[in-house]
Amino acid sequence: MNLPHKVKIVEVGPRDGLQNEREIIPAAVKVALVDRLTAAGFANIEAASFVSPKWVPQMATSAEVMAGIRRRPGVLYSALAPNMQGLEAAHAAGVDEVVIFGAASEAFSQKNINCSIAESVQRFRPVALAAREMGLRLRGSISCAFGCPYQGEVSSDTVADVVGRMRDLGCDEIDIADTIGVGTPRQVQQVMARAAGAFPIAQLSGHFHDTYGQALANIYACLEIGVTTFHSSVAGLGGCPYAKGATGNVATEDVLYMLHGLGIHTGIDLGAVVDAGQFIASHLGRKAASRAGNALAASRAAAQP
Numbered sequence: 001m002n003l004p005h006k007v008k009i010v011e012v013g014p015r016d017g018l019q020n021e022r023e024i025i026p027a028a029v030k031v032a033l034v035d036r037l038t039a040a041g042f043a044n045i046e047a048a049s050f051v052s053p054k055w056v057p058q059m060a061t062s063a064e065v066m067a068g069i070r071r072r073p074g075v076l077y078s079a080l081a082p083n084m085q086g087l088e089a090a091h092a093a094g095v096d097e098v099v100i101f102g103a104a105s106e107a108f109s110q111k112n113i114n115c116s117i118a119e120s121v122q123r124f125r126p127v128a129l130a131a132r133e134m135g136l137r138l139r140g141s142i143s144c145a146f147g148c149p150y151q152g153e154v155s156s157d158t159v160a161d162v163v164g165r166m167r168d169l170g171c172d173e174i175d176i177a178d179t180i181g182v183g184t185p186r187q188v189q190q191v192m193a194r195a196a197g198a199f200p201i202a203q204l205s206g207h208f209h210d211t212y213g214q215a216l217a218n219i220y221a222c223l224e225i226g227v228t229t230f231h232s233s234v235a236g237l238g239g240c241p242y243a244k245g246a247t248g249n250v251a252t253e254d255v256l257y258m259l260h261g262l263g264i265h266t267g268i269d270l271g272a273v274v275d276a277g278q279f280i281a282s283h284l285g286r287k288a289a290s291r292a293g294n295a296l297a298a299s300r301a302a303a304q305p
């Protein structure tokens with residue numbers, strides 16, 4: 001089986017990773033995290049979210065975060081924007097890419113963005129048009145592509161249908177998200193292959209939460225069928241406030257350890273990501289949820305005189 005030589009990792013820790021934290025994290029800590037991730041070599045960092053602060057209070061400091069970070073030329077800084085209000089705030093804050101986020105589950109769509117799938121597409125249409133006029137890159141994200149915490153099964157037909165709608169809105173990239181981490185490798189290949197019938201596989205990305213410990217296997221399964229973009233979260237941070245019980249995204253350190261071990265180029269310095277993971281974990285007062293990150297940090301500490 002031929003695996004790709006190069007993979008793009010979108011670091012989503014500062015947004016997906018932190019949005020679910022109960023204690024409000026100072027903007028300066030978020031800025032320091034994004035700066036560390038920039039220095040580690042990511043080409044794309046999801047740094048902020050311009051959603052209603054009543055819905056996700058942790059993301060209320062997004063404009064402050066965007067204003068504080070040290071940008072490296074060529075790096076894409078992304079943010080969620082569910083509606084025109086979010087888009088305008090994201091544009092004013094200087095994001096490079098906005099993410100419209102829908103779902104393949106009607107129940108989740110209602111819980112997360114307070115509207116049906118069809119209504120969400122109507123809401124995204126002016127956002128997509130305006131984002132184009134503003135010269136912003138546009139990404140679409142589809143939650144619950146492998147299962148839903150409210151309605152259970154989700155069909156691959158529905159995923160492909162939503163992919164088609166996101167494509168018609170002009171998305172440059174579309175994320176197929178396992179919000180609650182229930183997908184398994186063969187299912188993931190089937191859903192991705194259906195999605196690739198509606199949108200080029202080179203512009204699809206896999207966004208896996210690791211709730212059931214399947215995320216690395218699912219990424220490997222995606223590599224086998226030609227997916228080359230994945231999302232991950234430093235220190236395995238994360239969870240969705242509207243998907244109770246869902247744990248964090250797959251840890252970036254674990255993904256990098258696997259990809260580099262496979263000889264796949266990412267352009268990212270794993271050691272610097274381990275440092276970033278230890279930094280944010282220590283701020284949050286708990287151990288990082290990355291097996292490779294913690295092992296590398298421990299072996300480094302053991303090697304010190």
Ligand SMILES: CC(C)(COP(=O)([O-])OP(=O)([O-])OC[C@H]1O[C@@H](n2cnc3c(N)ncnc32)[C@H](O)[C@@H]1OP(=O)([O-])[O-])[C@@H](O)C(=O)NCCC(=O)NCCSC(=O)C[C@@](C)(O)CC(=O)[O-]
Pocket residue numbers: 016019049050051052053054055056080082083085086087089101112113114141142143144177178179207209239240241242
């Ligand atoms: C979509 C809405 C706004 C609809 O929420 P709504 O209540 O139907 O909206 P509304 O238009 O009636 O507005 C209600 C209030 O929110 C304000 N408002 C409205 N929009 C904004 C905005 N953009 N920025 C700031 N404020 C905003 C608006 O001004 C108003 O304020 P009020 O008049 O009551 O004072 C809401 O449901 C929402 O913000 N949802 C976001 C939920 C969310 O962020 N979830 C987590 C991200 S998705 C995710 O994590 C999944 C993903 C992407 O990672 C992939 C995966 O793993 O599945």
